Amino acid sequence: MCRPKSPEGSNPEEDARVQDRQAAFLRKNNFRRIGRTRFFGYSPNPEHPSRLLPAEADADRSENEFVPTKPAPADRDDFMRTYPLHFAIINLPKQNVASVIEAYHTQDPSTVHKQDHNGFTPLYVAAAYANASALKALLKFGAASDLNKHVNKDGMIPLERIEDTMRSTRELAELLMHKWEGYSRNELKVQLILKREMGISVHGQTDEEYLENRKWGCTCGECDEGWLSPRMRFRLETEAALSKENMTVLAPQFQRGQPLPEIPGLAHQFDYLPPNLRTKVYKTFYNGYVTIFENLYVLLDQTEGVPSVPRLRTLCKGDRDVNFYLKKGGKFEYALESMVEGAKSQSCLGDSMFEEIWESENDTDDEYRKLPRCANDLEFDFVKRMIGVPPKGPVLPPEMLSSAVDSERGPTSLTLKMLVNMMSGVYEDEDSEDEEEEENYSDLLNPHYEEAAAGRRQARLDARRAAAAKAPEKRQAEASSAGPDLAFQKLLSFLPQGGVRAPIN
Ligand SMILES: [Zn+2]
Numbered sequence: 001m002c003r004p005k006s007p008e009g010s011n012p013e014e015d016a017r018v019q020d021r022q023a024a025f026l027r028k029n030n031f032r033r034i035g036r037t038r039f040f041g042y043s044p045n046p047e048h049p050s051r052l053l054p055a056e057a058d059a060d061r062s063e064n065e066f067v068p069t070k071p072a073p074a075d076r077d078d079f080m081r082t083y084p085l086h087f088a089i090i091n092l093p094k095q096n097v098a099s100v101i102e103a104y105h106t107q108d109p110s111t112v113h114k115q116d117h118n119g120f121t122p123l124y125v126a127a128a129y130a131n132a133s134a135l136k137a138l139l140k141f142g143a144a145s146d147l148n149k150h151v152n153k154d155g156m157i158p159l160e161r162i163e164d165t166m167r168s169t170r171e172l173a174e175l176l177m178h179k180w181e182g183y184s185r186n187e188l189k190v191q192l193i194l195k196r197e198m199g200i201s202v203h204g205q206t207d208e209e210y211l212e213n214r215k216w217g218c219t220c221g222e223c224d225e226g227w228l229s230p231r232m233r234f235r236l237e238t239e240a241a242l243s244k245e246n247m248t249v250l251a252p253q254f255q256r257g258q259p260l261p262e263i264p265g266l267a268h269q270f271d272y273l274p275p276n277l278r279t280k281v282y283k284t285f286y287n288g289y290v291t292i293f294e295n296l297y298v299l300l301d302q303t304e305g306v307p308s309v310p311r312l313r314t315l316c317k318g319d320r321d322v323n324f325y326l327k328k329g330g331k332f333e334y335a336l337e338s339m340v341e342g343a344k345s346q347s348c349l350g351d352s353m354f355e356e357i358w359e360s361e362n363d364t365d366d367e368y369r370k371l372p373r374c375a376n377d378l379e380f381d382f383v384k385r386m387i388g389v390p391p392k393g394p395v396l397p398p399e400m401l402s403s404a405v406d407s408e409r410g411p412t413s414l415t416l417k418m419l420v421n422m423m424s425g426v427y428e429d430e431d432s433e434d435e436e437e438e439e440n441y442s443d444l445l446n447p448h449y450e451e452a453a454a455g456r457r458q459a460r461l462d463a464r465r466a467a468a469a470k471a472p473e474k475r476q477a478e479a480s481s482a483g484p485d486l487a488f489q490k491l492l493s494f495l496p497q498g499g500v501r502a503p504i505n
Contacts (some may be wrong), residue, residue: 001030001041002016002039003038003040004020004026006019013190013228024218025292028055030050032051033058035160039501043244058228066152068119070116081498084111084117085111085125086125088100089125089129092130092491095133096465096488098133100488101134101141102137104495108458112143118257121143121144123139124152124158126190127158127159127162128161129160130184132186132190136193137196147198147393158194166191170217178385179391183214184218185211188214203221216376217376218375218376220372220373221370222374223456224304225305227306227376227379228376230374231368232377232380233300235343235354236340236343237300238354239343244267246267246269251290254286259280260284267269268338269293269335271338273334277328277330284325287317289334291316292312292316292335295312296312299315307387308387309336312335312336313332318400325464333388334389337351337389340380340383340387341384350380
């Protein structure tokens, strides 16, 4: 991967010329632009889509340049009036969004395509907010022609936007909390609708199958429990077998009654034992550890399902050596971690030894190569957590994340905010329509987030006051709907008489 770069001190025209020459050189050597970024990449695989793309069809950087021409709305009211669909998608409950879209479309069909000051179309905003109802309504009213629009502040199409959000939410959750609850149904629904609309194959899956299979990121449809891919399983199985072999070879090193001598770099499996145990590896303890690797191999090779501590315990039950290992402070988790880390270090994320052996074209045994590819094939850290290895390293406390959110504006704030919501357990499904939902999806893309949020707080406060005067049993229902309803009525009131249709429920 590389990118064209001009020498220091050149003027803009010269700059562009130099970069064009560099890009032409890269393309001549089969490099192609990565998405619409400045970067060029080369794939050694001659069947990779980038290798099938003629140089002249490669994306041009200038196609992507977004030049803002409209001023940002002055306040919340201005935002509502100027970009009513954007406002509705961000702020209204789903049953009202479709009505607003229909009402404005009836008045002026071009409204569904209207780009805001960031160049975002309503379709883009619906994708960014994982708002499936809005997306469906927009598509119903002809917004499909915006599916490939990418000239906006983000330089992305709607599908890329939702996938970018999904990816960064996952990465942040894993990085900061060592925990990820899977992609949300909303995100997946939006991704699926966009893919179907764009004619991207989802391999004949029904909607429900897609949402189920993709929760943990599986793209092959064959992952055990949706996350352990066949190729990952093969890697782990190989590593467990190798560990058992290597350690068996090492066994004669033992002197009767003596611990295992320190032999640096000989058996990495011992790196995963706590330091206090490492110096006390006597023969029976050692044999117990080896037996665990042996059973891990058995579990992966001869049984269905994913490896776990309880399954290992069952397999090792009654084994004298394993019992001794456990009694002395050994844990199944140490072997699990060693197996995953060992596989990782041999993968292309490490020294690529595994690929050299198993992916070689000359290898007549295609045992590994015939397995389907999956996005989960190299997710070692994720797999480690899923099989029960406790995470290491600091976990960022929720309040630190909250303050990060407060200091953020723009697209990343959605990700951070979603993350905080996930952490506090209110990460919503589309089907839940309580007061939280409205607030959770409130900030991204809205240049007047603060005003909007303040407005909503006020609306809720007013609603609560009004409800307090009414019968107690009605109070709760009204408090949760009055704010958005006011905004809904207001949005419709901007339309001239005759443009308003009855809400679609
Ligand atoms: Zn898969």
